[in-house]
Amino acid sequence: MSEQDWSCKRLSLHPEDVRYDSGLADSVQSLPEEAGLTFPSVPDDGPATSSSSSPPLHGAAEDKVSEMQELERLDSTYGSVSLTESLPQTSLPPSGATESGSQDSDEQLDSLMYLSEEGDTLLHLSIIHAMPKMALYFISLAPKDVLNIQNDLSQSALHLAVYLGQVGVVEALVDKDVSLELQDRRGDTALHLACAGENLACAVVLLRGSRRRQNLLQIQNWKGLSCLHIATMKRNPALISLLIESGADINSQEGNSGKTPLHLAVQMVDRPLLLHLLQHSPKVDALMYNGCTPLHLAVGSEDAGLARVLCQAGADILQRNLEGDTPQDLAEGNNQLFALLPFDDLKISGKPVVTSA
Incomplete structure (x- = not known):
């Protein structure tokens, strides 16, 4: 595998910047361009990619996260050494192994606890490098507390899988009952990211049979926006209907100025x-x-x-x-x-x- 540098920026949402001023002038101020929220168009998990080479990410997918441009960082795992070369070989699925037939060795379980300098697990890295076969293998082996690990940007594997549109990985994580309420550094849950990316398929999976669905729909990010507020700002009727039918409060107020959808x-x-x-x-x-x-x-x-x-x-x-x-x-x-x-x-x-x- 050739050497590649992967630049990592924090995931960003750009909701309206509202002040607490009660004046009408502020109430009717324009929203920033919602189209500024760009998300990658990644097809649902197609044929598994080869573990010998990591395909390049396109558009926003090559940005792992973006909170502020000046806070760019370089993940050491994406440096001059390839992903598979830098990971313990025991972490890779054995040749011909299936999820049901693979045996967990102590070395494999130890490798699942691997953390990069930026707090990424092997699962994070498999998702980032668009290696769904490897990601699904790790999910089949790892206990829930490992799957819920958040990196130094407070992103769980579920955050990244939703952001990159890897629906099959999202389904596998939800089936393992991972936490849906974890928030990243911007306060976004995975469902916030699904709404911001207008990924209806991921949103359906996240809301499917969730026992804590009502709590999930009420969570606001650090900008005071619930998932319904974001879906409304994205002008997406299908997402809006899905959220409301799942129990979202159509009269909920965003946290800055109290606007409802x-x-x-x-x-x-x-x-x-x-x-x-x-x-x-x-x-x-x-x-x-x-x-x-x-x-x-x-x-x-x-x-x-x-x-x-x-x-x-x-x-x-x-x-x-x-x-x-x-x-x-x-x-x-x-x-x-x-x-x-x-x-x-x-x-x-x-x-x-x-x-x-």
């Missing part, structure tokens, strides 16, 4: 996404920490189309935020919004009368 859809000015979320019966008048409803954001951004959809869904035009403003107040001076919103306090069954546009 409905707020995020309005902030991204995405009418189809807003309509999809409304099909799941969210609380249309959910409040941010500053008291703003999704309708406040729609009117504040002067988007009559989104405001109309929310009013048709029963949004309250007289709900006041912490600054004392109602959506009706914010519509003042905008003829389109004035044609949409009523000018008085007439209500029927507790809801304002909305004029037709």
Whole structure:
């Protein structure tokens, strides 16, 4: 195997950067480009790669992790010595061995406890080097506590398998009942990464029969984002539906400013996404920490189309935020919004009368 240097960066998510300020101006600020979240397109575990050569990774797959560019590191295991040359030979599957027929030698078990200088196990390295046959062999031998080992970037093998789209490895790890709730240095679980990478197949596996599924769906990363928030920011209806049907709270607030998925859809000015979320019966008048409803954001951004959809869904035009403003107040001076919103306090069954546009 030829000598190769592998540069390793921390996995990154770039969710919206929101401040705690309760002002409306901050409530309607633009989200950063969601397309900046790039993930590798790796086919589901195809034919096993040869253990004699490690195929190059493409695109984001060649970046093991990226937290900050200045914090790049070089894994010593990826240096001038090839992977198989640097690993104990007893760690490799014996010729012709199968998972059911292989016998665990003491040397093989010792090799499973190998850690690189950066805390990577042989399983981490097998996944990084796209060697699913070797990864599956290790998984068949190793106890659960070994499979849950996190490297110095707090990544478990499950994190890396999801990030690289190795569905077969993800299934094998889930079948061994590894922890689904482990968080990396950005607070992301494997399900966060599946949502950020829009990997529906991995998400289905992670949510399949999980006894702790409800807790998993509630976990927020260090940016205050749950998996549903990330799926919403990725504008992925299939993922959103999967998460909600699995028990995710559609009214959950992200941790920085208290936006619900409905707020995020309005902030991204995405009418189809807003309509999809409304099909799941969210609380249309959910409040941010500053008291703003999704309708406040729609009117504040002067988007009559989104405001109309929310009013048709029963949004309250007289709900006041912490600054004392109602959506009706914010519509003042905008003829389109004035044609949409009523000018008085007439209500029927507790809801304002909305004029037709």
